[in-house]
Amino acid sequence: MTELPAATTCQLTVAAVIDLGPRMRRITLAGDPLADFVALPGQDVVLHLPDGQGGGLSRRYTIRHLDNQSRRVDLDFVRHGHGPGALWAESVQAGDPVEIFGPRGKTPLTAAGWQLFAGDESAIPAIAEMVSALPSGAHAVALVEVQDAADEQLVESDAVVDLRWLHRLTTAPGDADLLDTALQAVAIPDADRHAYLFGESRVVRRLRDHLHGRGLQPAEVSAKGYWNLGRAMRD
Numbered sequence: 001m002t003e004l005p006a007a008t009t010c011q012l013t014v015a016a017v018i019d020l021g022p023r024m025r026r027i028t029l030a031g032d033p034l035a036d037f038v039a040l041p042g043q044d045v046v047l048h049l050p051d052g053q054g055g056g057l058s059r060r061y062t063i064r065h066l067d068n069q070s071r072r073v074d075l076d077f078v079r080h081g082h083g084p085g086a087l088w089a090e091s092v093q094a095g096d097p098v099e100i101f102g103p104r105g106k107t108p109l110t111a112a113g114w115q116l117f118a119g120d121e122s123a124i125p126a127i128a129e130m131v132s133a134l135p136s137g138a139h140a141v142a143l144v145e146v147q148d149a150a151d152e153q154l155v156e157s158d159a160v161v162d163l164r165w166l167h168r169l170t171t172a173p174g175d176a177d178l179l180d181t182a183l184q185a186v187a188i189p190d191a192d193r194h195a196y197l198f199g200e201s202r203v204v205r206r207l208r209d210h211l212h213g214r215g216l217q218p219a220e221v222s223a224k225g226y227w228n229l230g231r232a233m234r235d
């Protein structure tokens with residue numbers, strides 16, 4: 001069992017805000033606590049945000065890049081337009097302070113020779129980081145649902161990766177069955193395999209049930225709902 005790094009609270013500063021495309025914003029945070037921050041590929045941090053009523057709330061974002069030397073971490077935000085997390089990403093500016101707690105997340109990469117990843121755009125940071133960490137010789141299939149080609153990103157890896165972008169076009173996020181259809185068509189080996197499912201909670205449950213129906217054991221599937229259609233995350 002992989003040992004997970006210990007989580008700490010860090011006071012950081014927003015160093016940069018850039019748009020990766022029309023619907024994804026990268027926010028780079030910087031600060032001395034990142035010099036010895038340790039995280040596994042796909043782990044996330046809890047962002048502590050104001051709730052607008054004098055209190056606070058939490059939202060989780062995947063560590064997209066961590067650079068201990070420059071003491072910086074990139075978080076990529078889906079610009080879905082609702083909720084404190086998305087609204088913070090719209091308004092934040094270089095120099096703003098922010099508190100994070102992490103790393104969080106209990107889904108380390110397994111050593112399976114064949115790996116399957118499926119998720120929507122909220123999972124691009126996790127899928128990209130995990131696929132990039134696969135060793136040469138590993139094989140992976142990655143199914144990623146996005147609105148259209150403008151949301152696609154370059155994902156580098158030493159592994160043999162079959163990366164398929166699925167365009168939902170005018171269908172709303174969380175409402176499409178593109179991942180279901182694509183998953184049904186994936187040929188799954190009989191052993192030495194692992195699947196990671198991240199995205200809208202109901203979609204993730206459907207995909208997990210499909211894989212169990214095809215004979216994958218619970219230990220061969222890591223499934224995590226990242227957001228709930230029509231409902232705010234509990235902080």
Ligand SMILES: Cc1cc2nc3c(=O)[nH]c(=O)nc-3n(C[C@H](O)[C@H](O)[C@H](O)COP(=O)(O)OP(=O)(O)OC[C@H]3O[C@@H](n4cnc5c(N)ncnc54)[C@H](O)[C@@H]3O)c2cc1C
Binds near residue numbers: 059076231233
């Ligand atoms: C471990 C983990 C890692 C995550 N990593 C990332 C990441 O790297 N990048 C990222 O963008 N998100 C990531 N998420 C998802 C993110 O935490 C949720 O999308 C969260 O709901 C955002 O909070 P919010 O305040 O913007 O919206 P909330 O207040 O939670 O929700 C408000 C409304 O927005 C809708 N909504 C929430 N998320 C989305 C979405 N992605 N698309 C469309 N509608 C949405 C909800 O259905 C609700 O109606 C991660 C979640 C987890 C658990």
